[in-house]
Each structure stands twice: as structure tokens, then as C-alpha cells.
Amino acid sequence: MGEVFTPEQYVQEMLALFDEKLWSDENIVFFEPACGHGNFAVAIVERRINALVTKYVKAGIDQPVLHAVANTIHTLWAVDICPVNVHLTRKRIADMVVRRLQTTDFKIHRPERTEYIIHVLCTLIWQIHENETLSALSDQSTAQAKASQTNIGGSWIKANGHKPIDFDLNWCEFYERTTARNTVPLLYEKTARFLEASIAGGNTRGFKDFNFARDAVQLLIDEHLSQRTQEAA
Secondary structure, three states: OOOOOOOHHHHHHHHOOOOHHHHHOOOOOEEEOOOOOOHHHHHHHHHHHHHHHHHHHHOOOOOHHHHHHHHHHHOEEEEEOOHHHHHHHHHHHHHHHHHHHOOOOOOOOOHHHHHHHHHHHHHHHHHEEEOOHHHHOOOHHHHHHHHOOOHHHHHHHHHHOOOOOOOOOOHHHHHHHHHHOOOOOHHHHHHHHHHHHHHOOOOOOOOHHHHHHHHHHHHHHHHHHHHHHHHHO
16 A cells, blocks of 8 residues: 655645634644644644644744644644654654744743643644554554554554553643642653753763654754853854
């Protein structure tokens, strides 16, 4: 079975069919069931951030870009059966998010901003992941049969098992539930270590799960170092 990626022109034409009010509705959740290289997911993120920034600016909300980015990624889910596609989708969204953050006075070395990036990366890993859509949207009793409607789906679920998606349990909700039990999620701890090592200029080769975020994080670090150099000059 081959892959067919939707051209950018058609992606935009299809998304333009939605009511414009949808993009600024914080309660709308988007799900991309076969994200490929992220053409739809990236376009959704861009439209959503733009609409929410406009809404928050009009409402006089402080840090509108940060709030828009946070809401956008927490209301987006995307899966693909191919891990390479998952990596590319995460990377493209991470790069886009950082470009938007660079339009603000975002300083990654500040604790509150480091915390923000930790949650951004955790969300992208938690909500954009390798999965087989038909089984993911089914219960345990029917997952195997659903996945086996395609040869590749049947092979995938045999190798990886049933991974149901709970759209109510986004990263933010999972984090809050976990910390309410006085426990810090392992994903959060690992992400924090990756960022700490990155900011310190240390060895991050052991953090392969974060390969998608290396370029984006480095952009923020380089910007911080450049600002420090200018201030010292």
C-alpha cells in the first residue's frame, strides 16, 4: 500500500470550507487520523493560532501568542501508522510553534518559559503518535477486527497491540491528574532533562525521542545567546 499526500493547495481549499468561527472556538478538538507528513495538521495549527491570537488580542488577554499556541496544540490529535510520518509532523509543528514564539519576548532560560516548552513538547509527543486509527477508535473487543480491515493495519496491531485514544485525556488533563496524586509523569521528567541538557549545551544524544524538537529548541537557545552577546557588547 502506497502513500498519497494531499497537496498544499487542496489542503487549504478543504479547510477553507469550514466556518471561520470554528478556528477561534477553544472547545473544538481536531483529529487527523492519518497525518502523513503533517500537511493537514500544520495547516490546522497555523489557522488556529492566527484566529486565537486575533481573538485574544481583541479581548485584551496578556501574552496572546502563548495562550493561542497552548490552546491549539492541546486541542489537536494526530496519528499515523508510520513512525517517520509521526516524527515529521511533530517536527513541522514544533518548528512552527517556535517561529510564533520568536515574535514575542520569549526567553527560554527563564524558568516559566522552560516550563512552557516542556509542556509543548510533552503535548506533541502525547497527542501526535504512532497508532492505527481504526483500532484506536474501537474498544478492545473489536480492535483486532477493525484493524484487520487492511493488511497493514492487521500487521500493525499484532506487533503493537491496541492503543485506544481518549480525547478527553489530553496532555494537560493527564498531567493534572498525575500531579494531583503527588506524582510527576515520566514523560515530563524526561522532557525536562532534555531541555536542561540542551540549554546547558550538554550531550543530548540519549534523548532520541526528542529528535523532532532539536532544531526548534536550538533556535530558542541561539536567540537567547545572541541577546546576551548584544547586551554584553
